[in-house]
Amino acid sequence: MTAQEKLLLQLGRGRHIAVGLDSDVKKIPQHLLTEKDPVLKFNEIIIENTQDFAASYKLNLAFYEKDGAQGLELLQKTMEYIPEDVLIIGDAKRGDIGNTSTMYAQSVFDHFKFDAVTLHPYMGFDSVEPFLEYKDKLSFMLALTSNPGSKDFEKLELKNGRCLFQEVINSVKAWNTKDNCGIVFGATNERELQDNISSFDRLFVLLPGIGAQGGSLEGVVKAFKESNKDRFLINVSRALIYKDLSPHFGLAAKEEILSLNNKISEIWNK
Amino acid sequence: MTAQEKLLLQLGRGRHIAVGLDSDVKKIPQHLLTEKDPVLKFNEIIIENTQDFAASYKLNLAFYEKDGAQGLELLQKTMEYIPEDVLIIGDAKRGDIGNTSTMYAQSVFDHFKFDAVTLHPYMGFDSVEPFLEYKDKLSFMLALTSNPGSKDFEKLELKNGRCLFQEVINSVKAWNTKDNCGIVFGATNERELQDNISSFDRLFVLLPGIGAQGGSLEGVVKAFKESNKDRFLINVSRALIYKDLSPHFGLAAKEEILSLNNKISEIWNK
Numbered sequence: 001m002t003a004q005e006k007l008l009l010q011l012g013r014g015r016h017i018a019v020g021l022d023s024d025v026k027k028i029p030q031h032l033l034t035e036k037d038p039v040l041k042f043n044e045i046i047i048e049n050t051q052d053f054a055a056s057y058k059l060n061l062a063f064y065e066k067d068g069a070q071g072l073e074l075l076q077k078t079m080e081y082i083p084e085d086v087l088i089i090g091d092a093k094r095g096d097i098g099n100t101s102t103m104y105a106q107s108v109f110d111h112f113k114f115d116a117v118t119l120h121p122y123m124g125f126d127s128v129e130p131f132l133e134y135k136d137k138l139s140f141m142l143a144l145t146s147n148p149g150s151k152d153f154e155k156l157e158l159k160n161g162r163c164l165f166q167e168v169i170n171s172v173k174a175w176n177t178k179d180n181c182g183i184v185f186g187a188t189n190e191r192e193l194q195d196n197i198s199s200f201d202r203l204f205v206l207l208p209g210i211g212a213q214g215g216s217l218e219g220v221v222k223a224f225k226e227s228n229k230d231r232f233l234i235n236v237s238r239a240l241i242y243k244d245l246s247p248h249f250g251l252a253a254k255e256e257i258l259s260l261n262n263k264i265s266e267i268w269n270k
Numbered sequence: 271m272t273a274q275e276k277l278l279l280q281l282g283r284g285r286h287i288a289v290g291l292d293s294d295v296k297k298i299p300q301h302l303l304t305e306k307d308p309v310l311k312f313n314e315i316i317i318e319n320t321q322d323f324a325a326s327y328k329l330n331l332a333f334y335e336k337d338g339a340q341g342l343e344l345l346q347k348t349m350e351y352i353p354e355d356v357l358i359i360g361d362a363k364r365g366d367i368g369n370t371s372t373m374y375a376q377s378v379f380d381h382f383k384f385d386a387v388t389l390h391p392y393m394g395f396d397s398v399e400p401f402l403e404y405k406d407k408l409s410f411m412l413a414l415t416s417n418p419g420s421k422d423f424e425k426l427e428l429k430n431g432r433c434l435f436q437e438v439i440n441s442v443k444a445w446n447t448k449d450n451c452g453i454v455f456g457a458t459n460e461r462e463l464q465d466n467i468s469s470f471d472r473l474f475v476l477l478p479g480i481g482a483q484g485g486s487l488e489g490v491v492k493a494f495k496e497s498n499k500d501r502f503l504i505n506v507s508r509a510l511i512y513k514d515l516s517p518h519f520g521l522a523a524k525e526e527i528l529s530l531n532n533k534i535s536e537i538w539n540k
Contacts, residue, residue, distance in 0.1 A: 208367075
């Protein structure tokens with residue numbers, strides 16, 4: 001299945017949650033520390049309990065790279081637990097000159113076999129082009145992020161009247177000749193989402209910032225509903241995977257994603 | 271030794287070349303393919319021949335990540351060949367929300383023990399702050415890059431009259447309270463270098479783009495000389511490591527870096 005097919009299948013089922021596997025040995029339930037590989041066991045149980053309700057899993061590469069080669073092995077083993085028809089996003093935030101981005105694209109798409117990746121747009125078209133050449137994969141370019149620093153550059157106004165993030169969105173739309181582009185748009189920027197959503201066209205949208213970062217699920221879903229678009233994925237990481245730190249954490253994660261799915265469906269069908 | 275001490279030591283010796291270990295098994299001398307680990311052998315011979323003349327080695331993480339865990343092991347083994355007093359830059363171009371950047375900083379500085387890193391500034395201050403907290407390490411933020419895509423966003427004019435890359439440089443100067451910040455400025459942008467160098471203050475400057483990308487060594491060195499600044503590193507990757515593909519490639523790399531050092535010294539002392 002192509003990345004687009006997987007994502008459209010899940011979106012068609014009304015699933016919009018991307019479970020962020022920002023798994024940190026210091027934060028997982030402590031009873032798992034007796035396991036041979038505690039984080040792998042944690043990921044396995046989270047996936048087992050959420051796989052029938054998640055649209056996607058987002059693996060944040062930083063959380064695996066920090067342990068070097070061993071961490072990357074953990075990443076690969078984790079990916080084996082994820083069902084074939086669920087989109088796997090490599091949250092890598094890469095972007096470099098062409099010949100280097102070619103290597104990064106080989107890394108995320110050929111070696112690790114992610115379905116999708118997140119990319120920094122700062123260096124312009126040729127820095128993301130090698131990823132976009134993979135027509136059956138999805139590339140989410142950072143537009144407006146969920147963190148406080150989004151005001152430093154992303155929200156700066158350009159001479160042409162647009163903000164930088166709006167210029168990025170315009171460019172990504174122009175690069176989207178293979179229907180394989182998306183943007184990252186922080187859910188913490190609710191007003192900007194409302195103001196800009198009509199310009200997203202067919203771009204897939206990955207929205208982090210719900211939960212620990214304070215973005216509103218209701219605000220996001222309403223904005224997409226009112227704009228009659230359903231190409232959106234809401235990432236929830238810490239608020240879901242660490243919902244409960246007891247031996248029942250898997251069940252708690254399952255209840256949390258079911259509750260999120262229900263909330264989305266309620267808002268959508270209101 | 272701190273990263274600053276290493277770099278200032280090398281700059282004080284008149285050394286300004288960062289050898290880019292963009293090592294690719296498809297491009298290294300073919301006689302090495304009989305080795306157990308061809309790329310490691312290649313890196314070892316390049317380092318052996320250039321270590322007394324290089325200011326720094328820049329390891330491009332993409333070239334190692336593309337082989338996953340095995341690639342990261344190669345990266346670590348390569349770093350062991352580099353002398354203690356030569357700066358090692360992890361060309362990682364990372365940048366994410368705070369808690370994720372903390373993980374990336376742990377990866378590059380604590381796990382891999384790089385002296386310096388390259389970072390994407392797009393997401394603003396809190397996305398680079400975890401790196402800047404390492405006061406004895408150096409962080410080079412992308413300002414104006416050497417690739418064609420630098421025109422897409424970096425060179426856009428803001429409403430305040432500055433270009434985006436100039437705004438980034440201004441911000442990096444404000445963030446440089448620990449004298450541990452640098453910028454990446456592509457040597458292919460000679461006119462912009464001349465026009466902006468006076469604004470660099472004490473920032474360390476990493477300049478890629480000489481050699482395969484077409485930037486001029488003379489232009490760069492002259493600009494720094496005329497501005498009376500010596501905090502610059504010129505990266506040379508492909509034009510040095512692949513100068514010769516015969517069994518004498520190590521010697522050829524040595525001759526190339528000696529020739530580059532001589533050219534720099536001639537221009538500097540003219």
